[in-house]
Amino acid sequence: MTDNRFSRRSFLRTWGLATAGIIGGGALAAPGQLLALSEPLDPGDPEVPNEEVARILKNLFGDRPIRKGHVSLDMPAVAEDGRVVPVIVESDLPMTAKQYVKGVHLIVDFNPDAHLAAYHLTPTVGSVSISTRIKMKRSTWVRAILETNTGEVWADYARVLVSLNGCG
């Protein structure tokens, strides 16, 4: 009898876990399907750009590698109003006469004009710490890419959820 009871308990436990797994999995999958219906999802990895962004990056930097680092792109994770989204770009790279950041590019992947802004700097600026406010059409990746006078290219990325389309 004891054997029998034990095996029933273990059977129930296994069955219970399996059921929980199925229900849990189903609940997790549902929001993903809803999202997929409302708008096509972005590529999850910002280093795989869409066609338009790939063309812009090719024009700006050619075949030079775009590495992540030395830049910090500070943006809200959720932007309620896509017409006014604050952007702060900072960098720890030196700004001396010999070595400085000569350009900063802001690219918003799914905006009508994806290459949103280009900043051209000189050593007198002293540091890269630039803030402004931009418009965003929809939830996507924002790229801040900077170029040094020696030709190095550094980047940082931010995923921003946009509630209200700011581009019409």
Place this chain on the structure above:
Amino acid sequence: MTTSIGDARIRVPDRISRGDLITVNSIISHPMDTGFFRTAEGQPIPAFFIKDVVVTYGDQEVARFEWTSGISRDPVLSFTIKADREAPLTMVWSDNQGGVFQQSVNIAFISA
């Protein structure tokens, strides 16, 4: 609010010493129309935006910001400057319909 297009302000710290890294804050009044919107009567609103901002410090161009209509209306811009000389800091905003707006502040050091 009785601001008209092109009204601009630049703010720098009150007390600046030689060699300070100062933050320059600026704002200009401009609609920054993308060209994608229409009026309530259905007339398209043509694109009307600032396309570049040039910053000169003394007689040297220190920074140039190229913009598109993706910058929000009444654009704010802040950046840093290494205050190594007493000279005027001038910003010139140019829009895509030929408008040119200028504003400047004087960078002067406090007498120690």
